[in-house]
Amino acid sequence: MAFQTIWYGSLLPEEVVKLIEKNVTEDSTIPTDSWVGGMVWHYILRANRENFCYNLSGLDGNSIKYKVYNEGEGQTWHVDAKPLDDDKEEVRKISFTVQLSDVEDYEGGNVQFLDEVGKMYNLPRERGTVALFDSATRHRVNKVTKGTRKSLVGWAVGKSWV
Secondary structure: OOOOEEEEEOOOOHHHHHHHHOOOOOOOEEEOOOHHHHHHHHHHHHHHHHHHOOOOOEEHHHEEEEEEEOEOOOEEEEOOOOOOOOOOOEEEEEEEEEEOOOHHHEEEOOEEEEOOOOOEEEOOOOOOEEEEEEOOOOEEEOOEEEEOEEEEEEEEEEEOOO
16 A cells, blocks of 8 residues: 655755755755755655655656745645646656755744545654655645745656556
8 A cells, every 4th residue: 555645854964954055045946967856866766666656757847946935925735746638748746845944943834735535634844854745645835924944845757647
């Protein structure tokens, strides 16, 4: 049985977070051929081998998005999988987020998921948590009520299901 979400504690030190943030601005992207892309791809392959078993070819847009949520910002319930398009060769299969902020850096901003029967659960908030989930999984980010939440997000793609 496969789970819709799987996460790992990467023990990402604050110095590494600062190194990542050195060359990015809010909502900018990091190319997949950077060392950050290699780190993320390692976890994607691990989760895929241990749980999803999808046919993957790379990352959507060949990049990873650096995402910042300031006070009052969040996302409503959504899925990352886009509707199948007959002429689209690849689709989003696995979504991911890497938690860059420390637990004390912000309040609110929980990443929440709905399981197959509608039960809600939260992603762990510890810095370095790498969460991977089926792109068809409903999820949201609650509004940040204090501070700033920072993360890396993206999508592993593969040949269309059809």
